[in-house]
Amino acid sequence: MTYTLTTPLYYVNDKPHLGSAYTTLACDALARFQRLKGERVLFITGCDEHGQKIQRTAEAAGLSPQAHCDGVSAQYRELWDRWQISNNRLIRTTDPRHRQIVEQFFARVEASGDIVEGRQQGWYCVACEEFKDDPHEAQDPECPTHRRPLEWRDEVNLFFRLSRYQEQIEALIAQPGFIQPASRRNEVENFVKQGLRDFSISRVNLPWGIPVPGHEGHTFYVWFDALLGYITALLEEGDAPDLDQALSRGWPASVHVIGKDILRFHAVYWPAMLLSAGLPLPAKVFGHGFLTREGQKMGKSLGNVLDPAQLLERCGRDAVRWYLLRDIPFGDDGDFQQQRFSDLVNNDLANTIGNMLNRTSSMARRWFENAVPPASVAMGSDHQLAQAAAQARTVVLDGLEQLEFRSAAEAALQLAIAANGFLNEQAPWSRMKQEGTRDQVADDLYAVLEAARITALLMAPLLPDLSERMLLQLGQSVPDSSATAQPDGTWLRQLEWGALQSGAPLPEPSPVMARLELSEPL
């Protein structure tokens, strides 16, 4: 059983923005977690490259649509590389194989009798790539989300008979785990309750799209084509572009992680399309929230856009990942606040976690021959830090399973806090000034080092870089959360208390996390 997870296929209308990075980072954490647990993971991301909007953007830039898409999708690829995203696929919907998958899928839908011709008349927003239901003003209506003029369309299109799937979709979204977070389910339920209407899946006079076989002059509606990208992406390098072949590589998806704005496409249209083609449905659709910045919507007009590439450059992977995953409940909207960003990074990562490791390691080295001290009592699972570690482990594993990154992050941090507290209680630096306390000190330092090791391992899915630096500092091997093939459950076993070897050499400590000094606004 493959754990397949997807980000949306990002629309290449513009360069990547922070929202896309946020989704992708979260998926990366999830993918790493599943791999560490021993799952075979297929982590899919990609680019959605068709549609009128792209065509126009390219024209405006004096480029061919293909050249434009090549340029922007390269930026995505580069960004994900620099963020060290562990995606297994980066599908582009202009991939030649995708066209064949779409054709085969369409043939199945058509064979089900779900394709009919119809006349589509109405106001269209090119930015949304959507028809809007009768706007109030008959004259010059504009799109409420994009505040741009709508265009009147009157054309004969192919329609997908969504209305036939009313009951099945109702049943689907009633399933407890399907739409998450649960709070968003209402919205979709409401929409579906009003009655599903057939929707058009083709456009005429739009060259930049995949031609609909057997229907001269029609190209596929960009969403129809884009959603199928999830399936094309399943194909391995040498695979023939065959639908069944693709499906065998890891369908159905375990989860589609998306922004809340495209929930309807994923929770209603997409499942209906799959039902029509006789294919299994994804297990879960998770719609996360949006990011604002210092309380305001990010946008070009406000000039307050945070560029993910620059953010990475100035602050580093650990800092940004930590802030986004640890401070914002995944699912809710969140606000990026620079002060809080640096406060949390410095307090949690540099001070609490980094310093804990640093102080302990230097004591151990000083008094115990540059090695992990011998332990007796500290090995026991009833040691207070062993208990704290077990607790943290439970909460972290549970949180990550549920995509509750925040509670996972907090639980890992909590272990480090407990370790620091313990250290202050025991004050080994005072004990060392007395006679006959060496064994006690050895035990205490062992316990804290062990807590540090487990903290590092628990952080591995969230902050692979920091985790690695911590483990190296402890002289430990580093699990590879980006490797597709992971020895079953190794990581889980390493999380057991007491695995740290007494006598193992400790490298000379140096801070594993630098403080973030942001003198200027980002």
Place this chain on the structure above:
RNA sequence: GGCUCGGUAGCUCAGCUGGUUAGAGCGUGGGAUUCAUAACCCCAAGGUCGGGAGUUCAAGUCUCCCCCGAGCCA
């Protein structure tokens, strides 16, 4: 206009089926300490729980009305 979700310490938020002095983190102030990245640890101040009415022995927690914000659908 209909529906949904929010409005709790300066900030971000927890508070399950109503029940002792309303919690956490950050920020702020103070103390302790020196192993450590001016770090860690401890303590404290700070809230008419959006407003009003009601139900109840008892409401942040239930009901109704109003105000504000976000979203979905018209």
